[in-house]
Amino acid sequence: MAGQTVSMEGPVCLIENDSDGKLCVVRSALETLSQIEQHVVVVAVVGLYRTGKSYLMNKLAGTNKGFALGATIQSQTKGIWMWCVPHPIKSDHTLVLLDTEGLGDVEKVGDQGYTFNIVTCKATTVLIKKRLFIVKIFYVTELTDHIKVKSVEGDIDESADYVRFFPSFVWAVRDFGLELKLDGKPITAHQYLENALKPKQGTSNKIVKYNLPRDCLRKFFSPRWCFVFERPANSEKMKRMEELTDADLEPSFVKQSRDFCDHLFKEVKTKTMIGGLKVTGKMLGNLTEMYVDMIRSGQVPCLDNAVVALAQIENSSALEKAKAYYQQSMAKMVVFPTETQQQLSMVHASMEREAVAIFMNSSFKDEEQKYQKELMKALQEVYSTICDKNSQESQRACTHIIEHIFAPLKVQLRKGSYMTPGGYKHYCDDLKMMTSEYRSTGGKGVKAEEVLKEYLNDKESTGQAILSADQSLTEAELKAEEEKAKREASEQEKRTMEEQIRVQEMLMDDQKRTHEEHKKQLLEKMEADKETAKVEYNRVLEAKLKEKEDLLKEGFHCKAQEMEAQIKDLRKEQEEQEKAKPSMWKLALDNVGNAALMIPGWGKLIGVGLKVGSHFMN
Template sequence: MCSDFQGDNQNDSWIFALAILLSSTFVYNSMGTINQQAMDQLHYVTELTEKIRAKSSPDANEVEDSADFVSFFPDFVWTLRDFSLELEADGQPISADEYLQISLKLKQGTSPKDKNFNLPRLCIRKFFPKKKCFIFDRPTHRKKLGQLETMHDDELDPEFVQQAADFCSYIFSNSKVKTLSGGIQVNGPRLESLVMTYINAISSGDLPCMENAILALAQIENSAAVKKAIAHYDQQMAEKVELPTETLQELLDLHMASEKEAIEVFIKNSFKDVDHLFQKELAAHLEKRRDDFYKENMKASSDRCSALLKDIFHSLEEDIKQGVYSKSGGYRLLIQTMQELKKKYLEAPKKGIQSEEVLHAYLSSKESVIDAILQTDQNLTEKEKEIEVQRVKAESAEAAAKMLEEMQKKNQQMMEEKEKSYQEHLKQLTEKMEQERAELKAEQERALSLKLKEQAMLLKEGFQNESRQLQREIENLKNNMERRRNRCIIS
């Protein structure tokens, strides 16, 4: 809100510009009627194009289009204190808004005086998308004005109290959230960033630029949006994931669900992500987290399986050390015992995705011991021993082939997951771009509509002025002809 400016003109001009940039409803508070003196006091409005830029690189040969300013300028409310006129025009009662509209009409003419009269009016009409006017009678008798701070409403002029109530009702009902170009709504943190961006520009001798301010704000907001999205992902995964998972797909499904929500969080809290750099940064972070979860899942499974194997095969290890199988018939007994222990291991739950790999590695580490027991078992013939060696090799080769197939399957799943991740990012980005495109189109149409409306009003006023001028000329012509006719009759 803004009242009469006093003091250093340069500072007041910057304060006025900042008030325009930061407010969604700009209240200009002055005393008396709207006359040329009131307009002269509002001369700061004529300097706005010299204090504010909409674009970082406007065409040097053109004054910035007023439509660029309309997209982020506030509504304009002119409040007139101690108003003493009767609201009438051509003998008919008019509203305060109609009074403002009449007061903003332009004069026909190109003289310096006409230009001085028209310039502030033209600026108000062109730059502010919505205009409103409120008048206030004197709140109480002149002698009591010094006591206003201590007076209750019932001691004030009832007309003034009603006018104040109407004004407050309008402001509370119609003032919108401050919105920047592109439909970006300003909250508390964003307001702080905007203030600092504008003040830094002014302090450095530059002009506050809406486009630059939005980009600077976007850098801060988008960086925070990435962190917020990652935090959401981490929270979701911490709540949902219990390592090790039984399958890789189970982990990938949990990752995909959490990633989708994380992207939604980013999309909701980001804007003006030029070249999608911040979304690419988010994608890289999420991919790393997925890979980290994959490694953690592998380790958790390996640790679980190793501990399980150590527990299940402990008795076998002790028997081998004690030479229980180093005797005739010991090999058959060893193989039978190992099959029973393998079955017990395989039936144990929650081993995770490394179950086969860890078992294969364990059995491979025992091959030399098993072979030694086979070779020393006197109950077996040389032919039986050879057959058994071939059987063990075949089992080992089959297990290795199965592991290779499993590894290829995991790699394929990871590749498919990358593609799903890319498609999800693309899907949500496309939806956001469509939404922003629709919002930008609506904003441009609104600005164009306001511009065309103002141009139509200017044309209408021009035609009306020309019509009045023509009517005056016709009347003068009639009068001249009447005077001539009268002279002729007298003669």
């Protein structure tokens, strides 16, 4: 998704405590997010200050300075800080870095729980920068108490829903001086993490307390990665970390930092909501505001409710964006009057197709296609106005051309040049010549024959007077000329009707094509959503299957049985959704089809078309 983004010079505070000690969103930071139309990758770091987390975040931003390092942290900097930079690999993405600066005072222990909850909701990846984090972040065990997935709880285990939404998990271990070995065999840092998360056998309070945070991390966060970092430099150099270059640091630490950044750049996915919706910076800002407002009011942040509220905001925005694009594009592309209705219809078809695509790319969870139907109606109203203007401009252009081409005829009539024997023939010859010239002149538009008919109708009495005054014609010739004039008038009426029929047929074709285009793009969106949901389902299922396999290997058969029950629930839910999809899709497509018939002007077009057709047949 190409789109507008921002590149900030440094981090700004996104969430802070107000004078009452409650969380609040900093408006200026929110405005920055609102400018980002690109999809975002969000990396958040949680941990105490002076643990080196800000150093790694600066590295991710591609600089040595930015997030305040431990020695520079002041009490007023506490909060969640944000830095938005272009993603170094994904050119159509923005990398959003979130650092929990200054949190970790003994007196502010509650802040960590709120902070962890917020970044869990917001992030694509949560980075924990702490050696003994499992003991310290016990608040992870209360995540399901402080974050709800569904607004209405059911009997089925909801851990799969949390896995779908929660970010990936990175454990960064600083000052690591141990050998990566297990039972005397070399292991990777990732294996080191999984070993650290293994539960212990037993039911004592001590063991339950030991297992609980590990169970939660294994249950809710997938995938999980671990990176270990040796001490970067001696104590004296550590005080000047912002001033040091890679050459001043231990080579092993520099390589570990580079590997860490490369891994996150490549592996961390786009931030998504439940259902696979990819999040933009603007959407992230709206989510931030929603979560903080919920926490301030004492509510438990509910992801379902947040998605519904976000859908209303984003769908309204998508509707306005698509409508504005169509209006601006038509204003730029259409030169009035168009020579034919087909020319205008072709431009309309192209711009409408692109406008619908813009809406589809930005909208989600459009229940009963409410916003899509509004878009269909809005574009039709704009197009109808454009068609009216095209007719008006055609009328104006044709009138001007007639005044110019038939000006000599007007002069001769004023002089009475045709009121002589044989004058009627001269009059008819001049009228025919000028009519032919008019028809061959471009730039008349869709009302060329209608305006000509009106002009010729005005001249009927003039022609009749000239014919009556022409003494050179016999009675038989007079009657023959009268019959000829009637035939020519009838032929002109036929030309006018054919012109109107062509316009009405094109407008009716426009309506049909609008209907088909909306159905086509809706079907494509539903197919894409289906594939996204399938990928999401397979990811969660694979995580659950792996967890079950690990539990069996570790001898936790009861826990493995519980996991098997969760897997069955997950598969059952997926089967029910698959069964319901055909009827849901049919309903969605019917909604769009019925809306097309209710568009203002549809019935009018059919009525006018029938009227014109009936007149023509008569």
